[in-house]
Amino acid sequence: MSRYFFNIRRSGDTALDDEGEDFGNLEDAREHAVNSIRELIAAQIKVGAIVADEHMDICDDAGNTLFSVSFHDVVKDHLAK
Amino acid sequence: MGAPGQFGMTNRLLASLPLDDYERVAPQLKYVELPRGKVLFELGEPIEKVYFLTSGVGSVIVTTSGGHRTEAGLFGWDGYVPTTAATDVELSSYDVNVQISGDAYVLEYSVFREWMETNRNFAKIITRSLEAFSIQVAYTAVSNAVHDISERLARWLLMCHDRVPGHEIHITHDFLAVMLGVRRPSVTTSLHVLEGNGFIKAERGIVTIRNRAALEEFAHDAYGRPEQEYRRLMRNLF
Numbered sequence: 001m002s003r004y005f006f007n008i009r010r011s012g013d014t015a016l017d018d019e020g021e022d023f024g025n026l027e028d029a030r031e032h033a034v035n036s037i038r039e040l041i042a043a044q045i046k047v048g049a050i051v052a053d054e055h056m057d058i059c060d061d062a063g064n065t066l067f068s069v070s071f072h073d074v075v076k077d078h079l080a081k
Numbered sequence: 082m083g084a085p086g087q088f089g090m091t092n093r094l095l096a097s098l099p100l101d102d103y104e105r106v107a108p109q110l111k112y113v114e115l116p117r118g119k120v121l122f123e124l125g126e127p128i129e130k131v132y133f134l135t136s137g138v139g140s141v142i143v144t145t146s147g148g149h150r151t152e153a154g155l156f157g158w159d160g161y162v163p164t165t166a167a168t169d170v171e172l173s174s175y176d177v178n179v180q181i182s183g184d185a186y187v188l189e190y191s192v193f194r195e196w197m198e199t200n201r202n203f204a205k206i207i208t209r210s211l212e213a214f215s216i217q218v219a220y221t222a223v224s225n226a227v228h229d230i231s232e233r234l235a236r237w238l239l240m241c242h243d244r245v246p247g248h249e250i251h252i253t254h255d256f257l258a259v260m261l262g263v264r265r266p267s268v269t270t271s272l273h274v275l276e277g278n279g280f281i282k283a284e285r286g287i288v289t290i291r292n293r294a295a296l297e298e299f300a301h302d303a304y305g306r307p308e309q310e311y312r313r314l315m316r317n318l319f
Contacts (some may be wrong), residue, residue, distance in 0.1 A: 015273035017269050032264070034264070035266040037266075
């Protein structure tokens, strides 16, 4: 198990995750990130807010960014081609 | 150790009993400390004791067979637990945990039942409290259906603020996620929103209420009505 931190970044403003959460591997952390972004986007759409160009940066406990997920990419993945 | 004189009793239910009744129940109350995370009751397990919190916050937690886990209601100095005890059913209907450490006075279940059967004043306060808790749970159900996560978080923080001394609420994002039935990043984001507005300060493991009035305004109809109903139910009892 490793601890991953899920920071949310939007045009210079960052909501820092200072607790983190344990996952068995990077793929599980990525799945959690995408599911969490879906929940955040759903909440925005429900109240009529614009889905801004936000990113979730997934970091290790040394503060290195391991990967980032774009909110817009998550939305695009849900649109029929 | 029995309970203090009624003047020093901070559990609202015990403090509301007529003095004669209080003086008879007080020697039967035992003081206990409630550390965070303590499991008070588990679904289907026998009820051995009934708790009257004097500080701290406990949660009624529901876990579905599929493993979804969320809070259905919370209580502190305003009530007693488990609510089931009022109905003469000896098994707990829910899991009940301590979310914010505190303390309580405890009655043995058999003693509690005896008071319910033999003292109308005691039974009246307990059933009023049961009704107040039902109202809270009903409003939580509505809130889960219609309010966004930031409003629900504001509501939850206000409900805790009502039940802790001072302005600091010791709670992790992980716990808050279970309380609100959301994923942890939704808590991180909503705390950031509330902090950005200057309502709270969020540090690791501690949320400090900085502007209660503004937080209430932000929560608008997500907060206040059950609290108003509680005051109504507990007024002019005797």
